[in-house]
Amino acid sequence: MRQQAAIALLAGAGGPFASAARGQAAALLTRAVPASGELLPVVGLGTWITFNVGADARARDACAEVVRAFFAHGGRLIDSSPMYGSSQPTVGHALARLGSPAALFSAEKVWVGDVARGAAQIETSRAHWGVQRFDLMQVHNLLGWEGHLPRLLQMKAEGRLRYVGITTSEGRRHAEIERVMRTQPIDFVQLTYNPADREAEQRLLPLALERRIAVIANRPFREGALLQSLARHKVPGWAAELGCDGWAQAVLKFIVSHPAVTCAIPATSQVAHVVQNLGAARGPMPDAALRARIAADVAARV
Numbered sequence: 001m002r003q004q005a006a007i008a009l010l011a012g013a014g015g016p017f018a019s020a021a022r023g024q025a026a027a028l029l030t031r032a033v034p035a036s037g038e039l040l041p042v043v044g045l046g047t048w049i050t051f052n053v054g055a056d057a058r059a060r061d062a063c064a065e066v067v068r069a070f071f072a073h074g075g076r077l078i079d080s081s082p083m084y085g086s087s088q089p090t091v092g093h094a095l096a097r098l099g100s101p102a103a104l105f106s107a108e109k110v111w112v113g114d115v116a117r118g119a120a121q122i123e124t125s126r127a128h129w130g131v132q133r134f135d136l137m138q139v140h141n142l143l144g145w146e147g148h149l150p151r152l153l154q155m156k157a158e159g160r161l162r163y164v165g166i167t168t169s170e171g172r173r174h175a176e177i178e179r180v181m182r183t184q185p186i187d188f189v190q191l192t193y194n195p196a197d198r199e200a201e202q203r204l205l206p207l208a209l210e211r212r213i214a215v216i217a218n219r220p221f222r223e224g225a226l227l228q229s230l231a232r233h234k235v236p237g238w239a240a241e242l243g244c245d246g247w248a249q250a251v252l253k254f255i256v257s258h259p260a261v262t263c264a265i266p267a268t269s270q271v272a273h274v275v276q277n278l279g280a281a282r283g284p285m286p287d288a289a290l291r292a293r294i295a296a297d298v299a300a301r302v
């Protein structure tokens with residue numbers, strides 16, 4: 001019963017994992033943000049493409065239902081960016097419809113080369129979401145980070161943000177990400193990590209543990225392409241041992257069982273998928289040996 005042993009270890013006192021509501025069956029697993037100890041469910045929600053639905057009222061309402069299901073099943077962290085077209089107003093529409101859920105952990109980005117325009121962009125984003133302040137503000141793809149970070153850290157000191165971070169994806173600029181992680185007092189780093197994209201395991205994830213930086217794993221499904229490739233193959237027997245109902249949950253369990261990962265942020269336009277994805281934050285987690293097997297099995301199929 002190595003998975004049970006693993007989950008006992010992960011959920012144990014002093015371990016990085018905790019149950020979102022101890023004692024409640026099927027509560028979401030959480031991880032502590034190292035900078036504060038705040039617990040976050042290990043599965044969040046991305047918004048790139050899936051929430052970029054423009055002014056189409058029916059599509060916006062469908063996204064609101066995804067967000068409703070996300071909160072109803074214990075989700076907290078939603079990630080967006082000024083880069084994601086109409087995704088920010090779509091999130092705002094959903095939050096307004098749900099009466100501004102108290103559980104929300106808002107993760108936004110500043111994405112403008114002209115650093116002087118950063119404050120105005122953050123204010124526009126805030127208006128789109130309809131929140132008082134963002135929980136996390138990340139410098140998107142390191143664009144202008146030297147100029148943005150001092151301002152974001154100042155905003156944090158003034159209580160206008162709670163956490164500051166940086167992002168990258170698809171293995172880009174890892175050397176620069178590492179430099180920022182080593183030299184700047186950031187709380188979060190966001191990067192691509194999944195069983196088929198494991199470069200972050202080499203340096204960035206160990207460094208995040210060492211520097212006590214929370215990690216958000218983006219592109220868990222390679223924008224859906226990973227699941228499409230895997231869908232051609234039967235899920236191996238270990239998936240049932242982990243309580244997975246298919247590849248999506250297996251991929252997410254692989255990601256969030258890395259000790260450095262705080263949260264994975266799959267994006268979806270479908271209620272059934274958001275419920276399925278949050279389901280990966282429940283039940284047994286793979287230990288190191290099974291994680292290696294999952295990675296090998298995925299690599300052999302994509």
Ligand SMILES: NC(=O)c1ccc[n+]([C@@H]2O[C@H](COP(=O)([O-])OP(=O)(O)OC[C@H]3O[C@@H](n4cnc5c(N)ncnc54)[C@H](OP(=O)(O)O)[C@@H]3O)[C@@H](O)[C@H]2O)c1
Pocket residue numbers: 045046047048049050079080140141167168169190217218219220221222223224225227248265266267268269270272273274276277
């Ligand atoms: N540099 C950066 O800062 C950066 C870069 C990339 C991404 N991100 C963040 O990371 C988030 C996630 O990355 P991503 O949007 O590229 O893609 P992703 O989460 O890897 O994949 C999303 C795709 O997977 C499908 N999907 C989701 N759940 C599924 C399930 N249970 N079963 C089957 N299909 C499922 C979705 O289709 P359906 O709609 O049909 O479910 C969608 O097409 C982004 O939305 C964004 O917030 C940040």
